[in-house]
Amino acid sequence: MTATTPERSPHIALWWEDLALGEVRALGSVTPTAEEMVAFASQFDPQPFHLDPDAARDSVFGGLCASGWHTCALAMRLMVTNFLSQTSSLGSPGLESLKWLKPVFPGDTLRLQHSIVEKRPMAKRPDVGLVRAVWEMFNQHDQKVLHMEGYGMFRRRTPGTEPVSGM
Amino acid sequence: MTATTPERSPHIALWWEDLALGEVRALGSVTPTAEEMVAFASQFDPQPFHLDPDAARDSVFGGLCASGWHTCALAMRLMVTNFLSQTSSLGSPGLESLKWLKPVFPGDTLRLQHSIVEKRPMAKRPDVGLVRAVWEMFNQHDQKVLHMEGYGMFRRRTPGTEPVSGM
Numbered sequence: 001m002t003a004t005t006p007e008r009s010p011h012i013a014l015w016w017e018d019l020a021l022g023e024v025r026a027l028g029s030v031t032p033t034a035e036e037m038v039a040f041a042s043q044f045d046p047q048p049f050h051l052d053p054d055a056a057r058d059s060v061f062g063g064l065c066a067s068g069w070h071t072c073a074l075a076m077r078l079m080v081t082n083f084l085s086q087t088s089s090l091g092s093p094g095l096e097s098l099k100w101l102k103p104v105f106p107g108d109t110l111r112l113q114h115s116i117v118e119k120r121p122m123a124k125r126p127d128v129g130l131v132r133a134v135w136e137m138f139n140q141h142d143q144k145v146l147h148m149e150g151y152g153m154f155r156r157r158t159p160g161t162e163p164v165s166g167m
Numbered sequence: 168m169t170a171t172t173p174e175r176s177p178h179i180a181l182w183w184e185d186l187a188l189g190e191v192r193a194l195g196s197v198t199p200t201a202e203e204m205v206a207f208a209s210q211f212d213p214q215p216f217h218l219d220p221d222a223a224r225d226s227v228f229g230g231l232c233a234s235g236w237h238t239c240a241l242a243m244r245l246m247v248t249n250f251l252s253q254t255s256s257l258g259s260p261g262l263e264s265l266k267w268l269k270p271v272f273p274g275d276t277l278r279l280q281h282s283i284v285e286k287r288p289m290a291k292r293p294d295v296g297l298v299r300a301v302w303e304m305f306n307q308h309d310q311k312v313l314h315m316e317g318y319g320m321f322r323r324r325t326p327g328t329e330p331v332s333g334m
Binding site for chain 2 (some may be wrong): 040043044045046047051054060061067068069072073074076077080084086089090091092093094095096097098099101108147150
């Protein structure tokens with residue numbers, strides 16, 4: 001794990017200590033095309049409404065739309081490029097909520113918002129802290145299309161000495 | 168939504184009525200390569216431990232591993248090919264749990280298991296039923312690497328007339 005120790009990580013601008021409860025970050029936007037949606041779905045989610053405009057028109061969605069997993073992957077790309085790559089992130093154990101609230105159509109512009117809703121030391125590792133965040137993606141009509149919530153692990157600049165319980 | 172009405176859907180073998188509480192299905196397996204992991208991560212999750220074997224060796228994961236979103240997408244592909252494509256599936260509102268339990272390394276063989284843990288009519292739509300399922304992916308060492316749980320919506324062969332409350 002030496003790759004993320006201070007002396008070898010000049011790119012780390014934000015450690016666990018620097019992430020503040022209540023902070024809300026705008027993490028950029030992305031505008032997926034129909035071709036990108038079909039390419040993703042062909043590989044990972046080949047359902048008719050993600051592949052074929054004619055079949056999609058007759059579906060519950062009313063038109064060709066992105067695989068929900070494609071939307072998640074696009075959110076992750078914005079997270080990495082505009083946030084995680086500047087931090088001491090060590091990954092995530094998972095999500096406690098993932099909601100696909102609206103279909104994403106070709107040409108929709110999706111912006112990602114990241115809000116820190118909880119922050120605490122990690123019980124088992126004094127060199128790591130946890131941050132619970134809400135990720136929300138909104139389209140150009142300000143409709144929320146994606147809601148995710150879960151913990152991320154971040155290395156601490158200074159390992160803690162406080163006793164903590166739980167995860 | 169005519170695409171999934173009975174008369175126009177000869178491919179539908181399984182309607183909501185046919186999905187039984189407690190059923191466990193083996194939905195095939197997949198063996199992602201390092202090249203596929205790097206290709207996915209380059210597009211959607213460009214963190215060093217998903218892109219660069221040298222950086223990955225020094226990371227918390229100990230070696231190049233798949234983006235968690237890649238693992239989810241691979242599970243979805245098995246779901247669609249080996250299950251959803253034969254059903255009256257209408258999509259999913261999301262997941263209530265998503266856990267990345269172990270890293271997935273190049274050449275790991277991942278098998279997907281799908282278990283139906285709840286089944287009920289949908290309050291607002293008598294033509295649709297809900298199924299709550301657990302998706303579990305195990306590697307060749309029978310270690311669980313991915314756990315997901317959430318609802319899917321399936322069209323009913325025969326719309327219901329029972330009064331239901333809730334979602």
